[in-house]
Amino acid sequence: DAKTTQPNSMESNEEEPVHLPCNHSTISGTDYIHWYRQLPSQGPEYVIHGLTSNVNNRMASLAIAEDRKSSTLILHRATLRDAAVYYCITSSGSARQLTFGSGTQLTVLP
Amino acid sequence: NAGVTQTPKFRVLKTGQSMTLLCAQDMNHEYMYWYRQDPGMGLRLIHYSVGEGTTAKGEVPDGYNVSRLKKQNFLLGLESAAPSQTSVYFCASSYSILSGIYEQYFGPGTRLTVT
Numbered sequence: 153d154a155k156t157t158q159p160n161s162m163e164s165n166e167e168e169p170v171h172l173p174c175n176h177s178t179i180s181g182t183d184y185i186h187w188y189r190q191l192p193s194q195g196p197e198y199v200i201h202g203l204t205s206n207v208n209n210r211m212a213s214l215a216i217a218e219d220r221k222s223s224t225l226i227l228h229r230a231t232l233r234d235a236a237v238y239y240c241i242t243s244s245g246s247a248r249q250l251t252f253g254s255g256t257q258l259t260v261l262p
Numbered sequence: 263n264a265g266v267t268q269t270p271k272f273r274v275l276k277t278g279q280s281m282t283l284l285c286a287q288d289m290n291h292e293y294m295y296w297y298r299q300d301p302g303m304g305l306r307l308i309h310y311s312v313g314e315g316t317t318a319k320g321e322v323p324d325g326y327n328v329s330r331l332k333k334q335n336f337l338l339g340l341e342s343a344a345p346s347q348t349s350v351y352f353c354a355s356s357y358s359i360l361s362g363i364y365e366q367y368f369g370p371g372t373r374l375t376v377t
Contacts, residue, residue, distance in 0.1 A: 188366075193371075194368075194370065194371070195266075195352045195354070195368025195369055195370055195371055196305065196352070196354075196366075196368050197367075197368065198365045198366065198367070201365075239304060249295075249307055249310060249320065250307075250364075250366060251307070251321070252297075252304035252305040252306070253304050254302075254303060254304050255304055
């Protein structure tokens with residue numbers, strides 16, 4: 153699995169968009185990009201995943217760079233409940249395991 | 263539908279004691295995982311299982327054993343607890359969304375302290 157690099161922390165104002173970056177410069181062509189988040193005192197939860205194209209779901213959007221060496225998780229309108237640690241993970245197509253890094257601590261300011 | 267449940271929620275052990283953590287899922291998932299999370303760090307995979315009766319080692323398996331006798335249950339055992347095993351333990355289960363994608367569902371965690 154490719155190593156990912158994320159900022160340790162970010163801040164956002166409530167109801168504003170948030171762009172969480174992730175670098176994965178050694179990603180291979182068949183590696184998927186996953187995002188999970190962990191709310192305080194809870195287990196992680198799945199947010200979104202993608203391979204090459206940008207993806208949208210009810211929680212967020214995932215923008216993947218054309219060269220796939222970076223991606224950005226977009227929360228369109230941050231709420232206080234979005235304050236969490238966000239993990240960017242890459243995994244090979246055959247892998248059933250996820251390797252969690254230290255993630256980005258998102259603070260949402262009222 | 264309870265999802266993934268873990269028993270117990272909290273436990274304090276003395277060095278050398280043994281215990282078993284129970285993970286149960288009611289989603290008929292094939293894959294199950296045990297992670298540990300130390301303060302300020304991400305999760306590290308201890309052991310995982312790709313089906314009933316099968317287990318495999320993850321990143322940090324030493325000091326732990328696991329069993330998957332039933333599809334819905336995954337047990338994590340500590341035979342002789344050490345203070346270095348003080349951590350929060352998370353269980354997860356997953357199914358295949360499509361080839362190569364396994365969305366994992368996590369339990370609420372077990373906070374274990376070894377004194």
